[in-house]
Amino acid sequence: MNGPRKPAGRAAILATQAAFIAIVLMVWYLATTRWGVSRILLPNPIAVWHALVSVLWTGEYLPDLRVTLFELAIAFAISATSGVVIGYFVSRSSYRVRVFEPLFAAMYAVPLILLIPLYVLWFGLGPASKIALGATISFFPVVLNTVTGFSHVDRALVTAARSMGASDYHLFRFVLLPAAFPVILAGMRLGFTVALLSIIGSEVLASLAGLGHHIVELSENMEPARMFAYVGFVVAIAALLNFAVSRLEAWVRRS
Numbered sequence: 001m002n003g004p005r006k007p008a009g010r011a012a013i014l015a016t017q018a019a020f021i022a023i024v025l026m027v028w029y030l031a032t033t034r035w036g037v038s039r040i041l042l043p044n045p046i047a048v049w050h051a052l053v054s055v056l057w058t059g060e061y062l063p064d065l066r067v068t069l070f071e072l073a074i075a076f077a078i079s080a081t082s083g084v085v086i087g088y089f090v091s092r093s094s095y096r097v098r099v100f101e102p103l104f105a106a107m108y109a110v111p112l113i114l115l116i117p118l119y120v121l122w123f124g125l126g127p128a129s130k131i132a133l134g135a136t137i138s139f140f141p142v143v144l145n146t147v148t149g150f151s152h153v154d155r156a157l158v159t160a161a162r163s164m165g166a167s168d169y170h171l172f173r174f175v176l177l178p179a180a181f182p183v184i185l186a187g188m189r190l191g192f193t194v195a196l197l198s199i200i201g202s203e204v205l206a207s208l209a210g211l212g213h214h215i216v217e218l219s220e221n222m223e224p225a226r227m228f229a230y231v232g233f234v235v236a237i238a239a240l241l242n243f244a245v246s247r248l249e250a251w252v253r254r255s
Contacts, residue, residue: 043225052229061233067209068199071127075134076195080188083139087146087184097151101144108140116202125208130199138195145187149180185249192245196238211237 025045031037032044039047055061090096115133123129153176161175203212211234218227 040222040224043228047225048228048232051225052232055226055229055233061211061214061230064209064211064214065237067127068203068211071130071134071199071210072196074127075131075199076138076192078131078135079138079142079191079195082135083142083187083191084146084184087143088150090143091147091150094151097147101147104140104144104147108144112137113198113201116205119202120206125206127209130202130207130210133202134195134199137198138191141190141194142184142187145190146180146184149183149187150176152183153179189242189245189249193242196241200234200238 028042028045032039032042090100112133115136116129119129119132123132157175157179158171161171200210200212203210204216205212207213211230215227215230215234218224218230
């Protein structure tokens with residue numbers, strides 16, 4: 001009974017999403033052609049589409065895309081490695097969990113984008129400041145989920161493994177890590193997302209290159225159609241990266 005409903009349910013969801021996008025585009029088009037909205041403030045969607053095709057055809061986005069992806073890769077590698085290592089160390093002691101988990105949670109609640117002026121002062125306007133900010137912001141969801149994952153492993157599993165003579169390595173490899181890994185993976189996915197958002201946001205505010213920087217340049221040069229095209233391109237890249245990470249997470253969970 002449930003089998004036939006699932007494809008129908010997915011089709012209904014996709015149809016609703018397509019209808020929503022179509023309505024947004026129609027309202028956008030009417031606003032710029034019939035309702036008198038200035039095309040300097042809101043360019044015509046057809047002009048944005050032509051600008052996007054031009055951007056993709058010429059490949060002008062590639063240098064900025066390489067900068068942004070490089071910053072993202074380094075920042076996430078730093079935050080994922082340090083978050084898992086520190087989270088595991090903290091989780092091995094209930095005292096350390098009680099001390100550090102609230103501290104990490106409180107720091108994560110602070111809008112760390114405010115650190116941009118400080119990081120620019122320390123690391124300059126280049127990629128280093130974006131990497132530092134992305135790594136800092138994405139560190140907290142990774143470390144918090146790692147602490148949660150390892151500290152909530154069923155004690156009965158640990159006791160059983162110890163009673164069978166498991167060493168520290170075997171306990172970690174075959175008991176602790178498999179039990180905590182789904183929670184850690186969820187933290188990494190969240191960390192990846194906030195790293196991407198923080199890097200693009202910092203490029204918009206203070207940078208010399210990158211997708212965010214190019215959007216600001218287009219805005220200053222009064223090229224709204226190309227600016228909106230780049231915004232759409234960035235949204236598409238972010239959605240694709242998040243989709244890829246989500247698929248990877250689902251694949252690892254099934255493995």
